[in-house]
Amino acid sequence: MARTVELSTQLDCAADEAWDQIHRSALLQHIAFPLIKFVPRGATAFPERWEEGEYRAWMLLLAVLPIGWQAIVISKPEAKGAVRFLRDNGYGPLIKRWDHWIEIAPENATTTRYVDRVTIEAGILTPVIAAFARVFYGHRQRRWRALAASDFHALEK
Numbered sequence: 001m002a003r004t005v006e007l008s009t010q011l012d013c014a015a016d017e018a019w020d021q022i023h024r025s026a027l028l029q030h031i032a033f034p035l036i037k038f039v040p041r042g043a044t045a046f047p048e049r050w051e052e053g054e055y056r057a058w059m060l061l062l063a064v065l066p067i068g069w070q071a072i073v074i075s076k077p078e079a080k081g082a083v084r085f086l087r088d089n090g091y092g093p094l095i096k097r098w099d100h101w102i103e104i105a106p107e108n109a110t111t112t113r114y115v116d117r118v119t120i121e122a123g124i125l126t127p128v129i130a131a132f133a134r135v136f137y138g139h140r141q142r143r144w145r146a147l148a149a150s151d152f153h154a155l156e157k
Contacts, residue, residue, distance in 0.1 A: 005116075010114070025047060035062065056070075087100065118137070
């Protein structure tokens with residue numbers, strides 16, 4: 001049985017800035033760390049900017065414990081008015097369905113509403129993984145808020 005986890009937060013940046021940043025693979029690595037570290041599976045690195053398509057990643061819990069691989073399947077569903085979406089309809093051997101929708105909506109010229117919504121199917125592990133997802137997305141959103149407050153300086157090259 002599937003479970004859905006949803007968390008939202010407010011970012012101190014314009015929606016266009018959040019939308020631009022969400023496409024950077026460096027952002028995923030930064031906001032997930034150290035709970036999960038994603039390592040590209042295979043010889044090629046993640047692209048600098050996510051494009052629609054499938055990417056495979058090894059996942060390391062707490063940045064060191066291997067927990068298997070996951071497909072990151074990126075798409076950009078049609079916007080609804082000013083609300084834009086990025087979707088990762090991922091899967092892997094442990095988690096059969098990780099359907100993650102990111103919603104970015106302007107609240108005003110300098111503030112953005114950011115939502116993580118993920119539907120998870122992982123057999124008997126679904127409740128445990130859903131509980132972890134709640135912690136994981138709370139962590140990610142804290143890291144997002146800190147990045148936005150610093151004008152994304154931690155991601156500068």
